Amino acid sequence: MQIIESLEAIDPADFPDGSCVAIGKFDGLHLGHRAILERIHTAAVAEGARSVAFTFSNHPLSLLSPEHCPRPLMSRLQRLEAIESIGLDVCVMVDFDAAFAAIPAREFVTDVLVGRLNARHIIMGGDFRFGHRGAGDGDLLRELGTQIGFVAEVVDAVMDDEVGQVSSSRIREAIGSGDVQTARRMMGRPVSVRGEVVHGDARGRELGFPTANLGRTVEGLVPADGVYAGWALIDGTRHEAAISIGNNPTFTPDEISRVEAFLLDFSGDLYGRSMELQFAERLRGTERFGSLEALVEQMRADVARTRQVLAR
Known part of the structure; x- marks a missing residue:
């Protein structure tokens, strides 16, 4: 799996046939995250494009609100290994710094995802936000998809019959209380x-x-x-x-x-x-x-x- 660690290092020439991109924090790589990444991998194979995970090396709250930043469920290397195990071609893992946080939501999609990665298909979780002040959501992604001509897909949260909604915060709470069985059920490992x-x-x-x-x-x-x-x-x-x-x-x-x-x-x-x-x-x-x-x-x-x- 190719690892790209900055926006400047993304070379559009590496994506001549386009890409299918999943965007998210992917902390813990739980069943909801896996559903998104497996979906983008399947789409990329079908479309003859490269499959890409776009994520961050640090939690955005470490910059935006350090006092509220949760402890990571996985190290950077653990996340990269877990993403690679799904079979993706590329992981863009950039620092969430002041410069990145200032990118407007529309510009992030048009200039970064489409302009640099030549994205033809973009997928994200329903609760994910992108762009300056988190202005980008599923509705904006769909709107831009219609305007620019890429497939925009927003995936609902995964629900488990026993424990309910799967999320990184709930996994963090379970691990923090020693309930590793519930955490395992939500993580799938x-x-x-x-x-x-x-x-x-x-x-x-x-x-x-x-x-x-x-x-x-x-x-x-x-x-x-x-x-x-x-x-x-x-x-x-x-x-x-x-x-x-x-x-x-x-x-x-x-x-x-x-x-x-x-x-x-x-x-x-x-x-x-x-x-x-x-x-x-x-x-x-x-x-x-x-x-x-x-x-x-x-x-x-x-x-x-x-x-x-x-x-x-």
């Missing part, structure tokens, strides 16, 4: 975080449960503190894992939360390697235990429960 395995305090090893600790820089939105059943993905191999998020209130109640995983039936050195953790179900919250014996007993129960959950 497990909630996941990843990072480099670093040295911890070796306390788990001393207790018979050696854990792999993720470094302080973690990609993805970390769920609420607690113990989870899930998987650890290392070099393409998935291992069952009991995952702990928190500050270890029994030993270090004043430390910041950290992410660590005990890989079931695994032995080996993971330090310095990349590890992705995928969450299946929250087993319990964090607790402070009065003795090592009580802690070890609970850890054994967590491992047993993890096996039961993942067996399903």
Whole structure:
């Protein structure tokens, strides 16, 4: 997949047969986003054009209203990988800066999408807004499509029979409360975080449960503190894992939360390697235990429960 990181880098010569473009923030790449991107991919194949996702490297609110800017569900790289997995030809991921925010809505469509990308088909979600002060909406896109001669398509929000409307904000709320099952249902895949395995305090090893600790820089939105059943993905191999998020209130109640995983039936050195953790179900919250014996007993129960959950 070709990645373009600025408007100036878009070369109209790269789109001689036109393009089909999906525009949106695509944070979390949930089922609604996938519906839009899969639709534009299908249209591009049918029309013999290049399929393009147009998005931003940062959330627009990080510029417009930083105090209200939500935490991202995915890192930039995670989003690019997820978009590429759908099979799109190009991802335009630009910085949402003051210059971009000042582009009028009509100019964004006529000069950028049509003028630079030679868009013949443009699709967006019904709640997406574009252009200066968010003046562009589905009605304007349809109007411009009629005037200029491209297909304008506005897709309604995806509804789930159990959880209702699928949205990035609802996924963020679910993850923040530890409800990784609801988040997974809206995303169509497990909630996941990843990072480099670093040295911890070796306390788990001393207790018979050696854990792999993720470094302080973690990609993805970390769920609420607690113990989870899930998987650890290392070099393409998935291992069952009991995952702990928190500050270890029994030993270090004043430390910041950290992410660590005990890989079931695994032995080996993971330090310095990349590890992705995928969450299946929250087993319990964090607790402070009065003795090592009580802690070890609970850890054994967590491992047993993890096996039961993942067996399903």
